[in-house]
Amino acid sequence: MLETHDYQKNGLLGLLQKEELARLLPDLEKVTLTLGQSLCESGQTMTHVYFPLDCIVSLLCVMEDGASTEIAVVGHEGVVGVSLFMGGETTPSRAIVQSAGVAYRLKGKLLKHEFYRAGSMQRLMLRYTQALLTQMAQTAVCNRHHSLDKQLCRWLLLSLDRLPGTELLMTQELIANMLGVRREGVTEAAGKLQRAGLITYHRGHITVIDRRGLEERVCECYVVVKREYDRLLTHKDII
Amino acid sequence: MLETHDYQKNGLLGLLQKEELARLLPDLEKVTLTLGQSLCESGQTMTHVYFPLDCIVSLLCVMEDGASTEIAVVGHEGVVGVSLFMGGETTPSRAIVQSAGVAYRLKGKLLKHEFYRAGSMQRLMLRYTQALLTQMAQTAVCNRHHSLDKQLCRWLLLSLDRLPGTELLMTQELIANMLGVRREGVTEAAGKLQRAGLITYHRGHITVIDRRGLEERVCECYVVVKREYDRLLTHKDII
DNA sequence: GGTTGACTGTGCGCTGGCGAACATGATGAG
DNA sequence: CTCATCATGTTCGCCAGCGCACAGTCAACC
Numbered sequence: 001m002l003e004t005h006d007y008q009k010n011g012l013l014g015l016l017q018k019e020e021l022a023r024l025l026p027d028l029e030k031v032t033l034t035l036g037q038s039l040c041e042s043g044q045t046m047t048h049v050y051f052p053l054d055c056i057v058s059l060l061c062v063m064e065d066g067a068s069t070e071i072a073v074v075g076h077e078g079v080v081g082v083s084l085f086m087g088g089e090t091t092p093s094r095a096i097v098q099s100a101g102v103a104y105r106l107k108g109k110l111l112k113h114e115f116y117r118a119g120s121m122q123r124l125m126l127r128y129t130q131a132l133l134t135q136m137a138q139t140a141v142c143n144r145h146h147s148l149d150k151q152l153c154r155w156l157l158l159s160l161d162r163l164p165g166t167e168l169l170m171t172q173e174l175i176a177n178m179l180g181v182r183r184e185g186v187t188e189a190a191g192k193l194q195r196a197g198l199i200t201y202h203r204g205h206i207t208v209i210d211r212r213g214l215e216e217r218v219c220e221c222y223v224v225v226k227r228e229y230d231r232l233l234t235h236k237d238i239i
Numbered sequence: 240m241l242e243t244h245d246y247q248k249n250g251l252l253g254l255l256q257k258e259e260l261a262r263l264l265p266d267l268e269k270v271t272l273t274l275g276q277s278l279c280e281s282g283q284t285m286t287h288v289y290f291p292l293d294c295i296v297s298l299l300c301v302m303e304d305g306a307s308t309e310i311a312v313v314g315h316e317g318v319v320g321v322s323l324f325m326g327g328e329t330t331p332s333r334a335i336v337q338s339a340g341v342a343y344r345l346k347g348k349l350l351k352h353e354f355y356r357a358g359s360m361q362r363l364m365l366r367y368t369q370a371l372l373t374q375m376a377q378t379a380v381c382n383r384h385h386s387l388d389k390q391l392c393r394w395l396l397l398s399l400d401r402l403p404g405t406e407l408l409m410t411q412e413l414i415a416n417m418l419g420v421r422r423e424g425v426t427e428a429a430g431k432l433q434r435a436g437l438i439t440y441h442r443g444h445i446t447v448i449d450r451r452g453l454e455e456r457v458c459e460c461y462v463v464v465k466r467e468y469d470r471l472l473t474h475k476d477i478i
Numbered sequence: 479g480g481t482t483g484a485c486t487g488t489g490c491g492c493t494g495g496c497g498a499a500c501a502t503g504a505t506g507a508g
Numbered sequence: 509c510t511c512a513t514c515a516t517g518t519t520c521g522c523c524a525g526c527g528c529a530c531a532g533t534c535a536a537c538c
Contacts, residue, residue, distance in 0.1 A: 061380040064459055069383045071376040086369040087362055088471050092463055093376055118357055123326055130325040133372060137310040137332055140379035141300040144308045144419045148495075171515060180383045182496060187516060203504065203515055220303055224331055232327050387525075410485065424525060426486060442485055442534060 007104055010051040011077040011233060012128060017120040024114060028104040033057070033097045035169070039080055040095040048105040049081035055101025056162045058178055060094045069143065069180035070155075072135045073098070075162025077229060082129050084108040085115040085122075098170070098178065099163060127232045134228040142221040148181055152189045153218035155179060156199070160208055161226070168206040193217075246343060248292040250316040250472060251367060256359040263353060267343040272296075272336045274408070278319055279334040287344040288320035294340025295401045297417055299333045308382065308419030309394075311374045312337070314401025316468060321368050323347040324354040324361075337417065338402060338409070366471045373467040381460040387420055391428045392457035394418060395438070399447055400465070407445040432456075 007028060008014040013021065029048075033039070033055045040046050042062060050057065056075045062068040071093060074080050080103075083091040114121045142151060155175065159168050172190060176183040190206075193199045198213040199206055208214065215222075246267060247253040252260065268287075272278070272294045279285050281301060289296065295314045301307040310332060313319050319342075322330040353360045381390060394414065398407055411429060415422040429445075432438045437452040438445055447453065454461075 059376075061376045063380060063384065067380075067384050069380040071379045082372075083369055085365075086372075087366040088369040088467075091369070092373055092467060116357065118355065126324075127326040129368065129372075130322055130327040130330070133321075133325075133368075133375065134331055136372065136375040136379060137298075137300045140310050140375060140382055141302060141306075141308040141419065143379055143382040145302065145306050173515075180380070183516090184497090184518085185495060187518090188495095191517080201516090228327075228331060412485075421526060422486090423488085423527090426488090427525095430487080440486095 006053060007051075009053040009076055010079075010104065012079055012124050013051050013104065015120070015124055015233070020114065020117075020119055020121055024106065024110070027110050028106055031103055031105050033100060033103055035097055035100045037097040038094060039097065040091070040093075042092050042094055043090050045089050046081045046084060046108060048107055049079050049084055049111050050103045050105045051079050052076050052103045052162075053101060054164055055097060055103055056099035056159060058096050058098040060096055060178070061092070062094055067180065068094075068177060069139075070178040071139055072132055073158050073162070077162070077233060078128055078132070079125070081108070081111075082125070082132065085112055085125055086129065098174075099159065099168065124233075131225075131229045131232045135225050138221045138225050142219060143180070146219045146221065148179070148185050149189045149192060150217065150219040151179055152186065152193070153214045154222045156193075156206070156208060157211075157214055157218055157222050158225075160211065160214075166208045166211075168208075169204055170206055171204045172201075245292060246290075248315055249290040249318075249343065251318055251363050252290050252343065254359070254363055254472070259353065259356075259358055259360055263345060263349070266349050267345055270342055270344050272339060272342055274336055274339045276336040277333060278336065279330070279332075281331050281333055282329050284328050285320045285323055285347060287346055288318050288323055288350050289342045289344045290318050291315050291342040291401075292340060293403055294336060294342055295338035295398060297335050297337040299335055299417070300331070301333055306419065307333075307416060308378075309417040310378055311371055312397050312401070316401070316472060317367055317371070318364070320347070320350075321364070321371065324351055324364055325368065337413075338398065338407065363472075370464075370468045370471045374464050377460045377464050381458060382419070385458045385460065387418070387424050388428045388431060389456065389458040390418055390420075391425065391432070392453045393461045395432075395445070395447060396450075396453055396457055396461050397464075399450065399453075405447045405450075407447075408443055409445055410443045411440075 039050055039057060052075050054076065056073060057080050058070045059072040060068045061071050080095050083089060115125060172186040173183045176186045190201060194201060198210045199208050278289055278296060291314050293315065295312060296319050297309045298311040299307045300310050319334050322328060354364060394417065411425040412422045415425045429440060433440060437449045438447050
C-alpha cells in the first residue's frame with residue numbers, strides 16, 4: 001500500500017490531478033537507474049520520460065571534442081524528457097544518471113497523449129519546462145562570471161536538495177566532467193571546503209557537514225533557480 | 240496590400256494556419272522598437288508577446304552586481320515572451336532590443352487564449368521554446384569552453400542571420416555587455432577580425448565583409464543551434 | 479568651430495583556470 | 509598477499525581574460 005503511493009516522492013506526479021494520475025498509474029513503470037546510465041544520447045529519440053524519485057539526472061551538452069558541461073540537473077522535482085511533449089522529439093543534449101536510484105517512467109506516446117488532453121499534466125509540464133529554462137540561463141551566466149569555488153558549492157547544494165541524505169557518491173573526476181572543468185581544479189576547490197569544515201570526502205564519498213556554510217559561500221545563482229522552482233512548482237493554483 | 244502581409248517576415252506567424260492567423264490579425268499591433276528598449280524586466284509580467292520582423296532582441300540574465308550575459312537572441316524566427324504561455328507569467332531575465340526595428344505584438348491574454356485552443360499556435364510555440372532551450376544550453380557550454388574570438392564570431396553570425404543587410408549598429412561596449420566580457424576584450428577580438436579582412440567597423444557601425452570567413456572561425460555552437468532551429472521550425476509538418 | 483561626449487586603441491600587472499606530469503594512498507580482484 | 513587500478517594531492521609553466529589607466533579620434537551639438 002505504501003509502495004503504491006511513492007509516486008508522490010516525485011513533485012510533478014504528486015501535483016497531478018487525481019483523475020489524471022489514476023489514468024497514468026497503470027502505465028507508470030518503476031525502474032532502477034544506475035550511476036552513469038544514459039537516458040538519452042544526443043539527437044536520439046527517447047522512448048520514455050522519467051520521473052525521478054531519489055535519483056539525480058544531469059543534462060549535459062557535449063561537444064565534438066568530447067568536452068562537456070552540465071546545463072541542468074533533474075531530481076525528484078522534475079522530469080527527464082521534455083523534448084517529447086515539446087514537439088521536437090529529440091534534443092542535442094545527453095541525460096546521464098549522476099546519482100543512482102529509483103524513477104517512474106512512462107512511454108513517450110502515453111505522456112504525449114495525456115499532455116494533449118490539456119489538463120493539469122500539460123500545465124505542470126509547461127511550468128516545469130520554464131523552470132528548466134531558468135536553470136539553464138543561470139548556468140550560462142554562472143559559467144561566465146563565477147569562480148569554480150562558488151560553482152562547486154552550487155553544484156553540491158543542487159545535488160543535496162535532490163538526495164535523501166547528506167552523502168553524495170561522486171568522484172572529483174565526475175564532478176569536473178559535470179562542471180566542465182579540470183579534475184585538479186575540483187580537487188583544489190573541494191580541499192578548501194574540506195579545510196573549512198563544510199564537507200568531508202573520501203574516495204568518491206562526499207559528505208556535507210555544514211550546509212549552512214555552503215549556502216554562505218554559494219553564488220546567487222543557486223538561490224535564483226531555487227526560488228523560481230518554488231514559485232513555479234509548489235503553488236496549488238497550478239492544477 | 241503588401242503592407243498587410245508583412246507578418247510573414249516573422250517565421251512563426253508565417254507558419255501559422257490560415258484560420259488561426261486570421262483570428263489574430265486584427266489584434267496584431269505593429270510597433271517600432273528602439274535600440275536599448277526593454278521589453279521585459281526581471282520578474283516583471285509582460286503585457287504583450289513580440290514577434291520581431293527585422294529587429295533583434297537579446298535575452299539577458301542579469302546578476303545582483305550588474306554583470307550580465309546574453310542567454311539567447313530572438314529575431315524574425317521567434318517570439319519574445321514565452322513565459323506568458325508557459326504558465327509562469329514572469330522570468331528572471333531581461334529582454335533588451337539589440338537592434339532597432341519593427342515587430343508585431345499581441346496582448347498576452349489573447350496569445351494565451353489562442354495557445355490553449357491547442358492548434359498550430361500551440362505546437363509552434365512549444366517547438367520554438369525547445370529551440371530556445373537548445374540555444375541556452377549551447378550558450379552555457381560556449382561560455383565555458385570557447386575563446387572570446389570564437390564567441391564574437393558566433394554573436395556576429397547570430398545577429399547577421401536576423402538582419403536584412405550586412406551592417407550592425409552596435410558598439411563594442413554593447414557587444415561586451417551582451418557577451419558578458421570586457422570591452423577591451425571585444426576591441427582586441429574585433430581588431431583581429433578586421434585585420435583578417437572579415438569585418439570593418441567604425442564607431443558603432445560593423446559591416447561584415449566575409450561571412451564565409453566568420454563561419455570558418457566560429458565554434459560549433461553556432462552550427463548546432465542553427466541546425467536545431469531549422470529542424471524544429473521550418474518543416475511543414477509542424478502545423 | 480570649438481567643445482563635449484562617445485567610441486576605440488593600447489599597455490600595464492594580476493589571477494584563475496588549463497595542460498601535463500608525477501606522487502601517494504586506498505581498494506579490490508586474483 | 510600482491511598487484512593493478514582508481515581516487516586524490518601537488519607542482520610548474522602558461523595563457524586568456526580581468527581591472528585599471530590613459531591616449532587618441534570621431535561626431536554631434538551648441
